Amino acid sequence: NGEMIVWNGEVSEVYSPICIKTVEGTNRKRIGSYPLATVVESQKALDAAVAAYDYGKGEWPSMSVEQRIECLDNFTQKMISKKDIIVKLIMWEIGKSFADSNKEFDRTVEYIYDTIQALKDIDRDSSRFQIEQGIIAQVRRAPLGVVLCMGPFNYPLNETFTTLIPALVMGNTILFKPPKHGTLLFSPLLEAFQTSFPKGVVNTIYGRGNKIVPDLMKSGKIDVLALIGSSKVANDLKKLHPKVNRLRAILGLDAKNAAIIDKKADINLAVQETLIGALSFNGQRCTALKIIFVDRNIVEDFLEKLKAELQKIKIGMPWESGVTITPLAEINKPQYLNDCVEDAKAHGATVINENGGEICESFFYPAIVYPVTKEMKLYREEQFGPIIPVVPYDNIEEPIEYVINSSHGQQVSLFSNDDTVITSLIAPLVNQVGRVNINSQCQRGPDNFPFTGRKDSAEGTLSVKDALRSFSIRSIVATKA
Numbered sequence: 001n002g003e004m005i006v007w008n009g010e011v012s013e014v015y016s017p018i019c020i021k022t023v024e025g026t027n028r029k030r031i032g033s034y035p036l037a038t039v040v041e042s043q044k045a046l047d048a049a050v051a052a053y054d055y056g057k058g059e060w061p062s063m064s065v066e067q068r069i070e071c072l073d074n075f076t077q078k079m080i081s082k083k084d085i086i087v088k089l090i091m092w093e094i095g096k097s098f099a100d101s102n103k104e105f106d107r108t109v110e111y112i113y114d115t116i117q118a119l120k121d122i123d124r125d126s127s128r129f130q131i132e133q134g135i136i137a138q139v140r141r142a143p144l145g146v147v148l149c150m151g152p153f154n155y156p157l158n159e160t161f162t163t164l165i166p167a168l169v170m171g172n173t174i175l176f177k178p179p180k181h182g183t184l185l186f187s188p189l190l191e192a193f194q195t196s197f198p199k200g201v202v203n204t205i206y207g208r209g210n211k212i213v214p215d216l217m218k219s220g221k222i223d224v225l226a227l228i229g230s231s232k233v234a235n236d237l238k239k240l241h242p243k244v245n246r247l248r249a250i251l252g253l254d255a256k257n258a259a260i261i262d263k264k265a266d267i268n269l270a271v272q273e274t275l276i277g278a279l280s281f282n283g284q285r286c287t288a289l290k291i292i293f294v295d296r297n298i299v300e301d302f303l304e305k306l307k308a309e310l311q312k313i314k315i316g317m318p319w320e321s322g323v324t325i326t327p328l329a330e331i332n333k334p335q336y337l338n339d340c341v342e343d344a345k346a347h348g349a350t351v352i353n354e355n356g357g358e359i360c361e362s363f364f365y366p367a368i369v370y371p372v373t374k375e376m377k378l379y380r381e382e383q384f385g386p387i388i389p390v391v392p393y394d395n396i397e398e399p400i401e402y403v404i405n406s407s408h409g410q411q412v413s414l415f416s417n418d419d420t421v422i423t424s425l426i427a428p429l430v431n432q433v434g435r436v437n438i439n440s441q442c443q444r445g446p447d448n449f450p451f452t453g454r455k456d457s458a459e460g461t462l463s464v465k466d467a468l469r470s471f472s473i474r475s476i477v478a479t480k481a
């Protein structure tokens with residue numbers, strides 16, 4: 001509610017995934033701590049958001065779009081002045097390369113400015129009147145209420161803001177909990193929130209999600225759940241809401257994006273895109289390529305080239321230039337990835353590249369696993385790490401069946417230089433996933449494109465314009481002409 005709490009309670013110590021040598025040995029570096037709010041404080045924050053919304057009569061939802069944009073603009077200026085520290089915190093908290101941490105920050109600022117422009121466009125359209133059958137009406141975009149925003153650790157700033165900013169600027173009030181890995185980086189922004197928006201409009205809670213969020217949902221005071229993260233968490237939380245039919249959910253969830261590499265593909269291009277698609281930021285992207293289907297006629301050639309190109313991928317500390325593989329953010333992740341590789345080996349696959357799958361502190365050396373088959377974890381589970389599972393196929397119907405039968409439906413990459421193959425597969429694929437990429441890796445951007453998915457991968461659509469629509473409703477004001 002616009003006030004910082006002086007905290008005497010429990011705190012969480014934050015250790016970076018980046019290990020540092022000291023006299024006691026090589027260990028994760030301690031980089032700070034944050035308070036662990038209890039249910040009591042988080043309910044107060046929720047009540048502040050409810051009061052600031054005040055059934056849509058509050059100061060913020062009643063403001064004109066120009067006024068809200070002015071507040072957001074003011075906030076963004078303050079945020080830009082904190083860039084150096086925020087970028088360093090992204091790097092230290094999640095091990096993202098310094099270059100990519102910078103990109104994450106810049107992309108977020110660009111996203112905010114694009115959102116402001118899109119909102120101006122929407123507002124201009126809303127000022128028009130239309131007449132139908134003797135009724136004159138103005139169609140407006142109205143807010144939905146209190147939005148609970150939670151982003152993921154892999155894009156802690158960017159993906160939190162891809163829901164928080166559009167929700168906020170549409171006139172909703174916000175309760176937001178930073179991701180567990182990626183909390184400290186919001187500290188430099190707390191004062192900016194406090195001084196740029198009216199009291200109670202943006203409320204930040206630091207705490208353990210599993211301890212505080214269930215009660216927030218049970219209160220029935222959350223109107224929109226905006227979560228980018230795990231499908232299971234989203235489903236569990238939705239069920240706790242006492243009036244689930246009144247809850248709007250905007251969700252970006254699990255994915256197991258497949259690449260399908262046809263025998264007529266440009267193999268060099270497919271190799272390059274597979275490497276970037278599967279390994280950038282250690283494969284810790286919801287859009288990463290997580291399983292690669294290759295026509296058996298070209299699979300040997302593909303694997304040789306993939307192996308050779310993989311050797312050029314740089315493994316190192318996040319501040320080193322040109323680095324792709326950096327320490328993994330989650331402490332248990334190297335062990336989980338190792339289990340996946342061992343499971344694949346037990347079912348007959350091998351790691352075909354030297355050092356693939358080795359663990360060193362929080363590093364996991366990228367592994368190409370071949371041949372992956374249906375029995376293996378890597379066929380089904382979203383590894384969210386630097387493993388490239390390769391599946392050979394005899395008939396292109398096999399990967400298409402995989403996509404159809406998958407519980408995920410975010411994106412697919414199709415590689416072929418045969419127009420007939422491409423055109424015949426677009427319809428079946430686009431009816432299963434949110435985006436089909438032809439001869440390129442999967443990705444979310446550019447951020448003006450709709451970002452969504454089907455089945456367990458998403459609910460609602462994000463992107464600049466779509467998010468503004470998602471966090472509002474079209475209401476009309478009508479009278480007889």
Ligand code: G3H
Pocket residue numbers: 154155284285286287442443444445
């Ligand atoms: O982790 C999920 C993100 O939406 C991925 O975004 O494709 O821009 O890396 P990206």
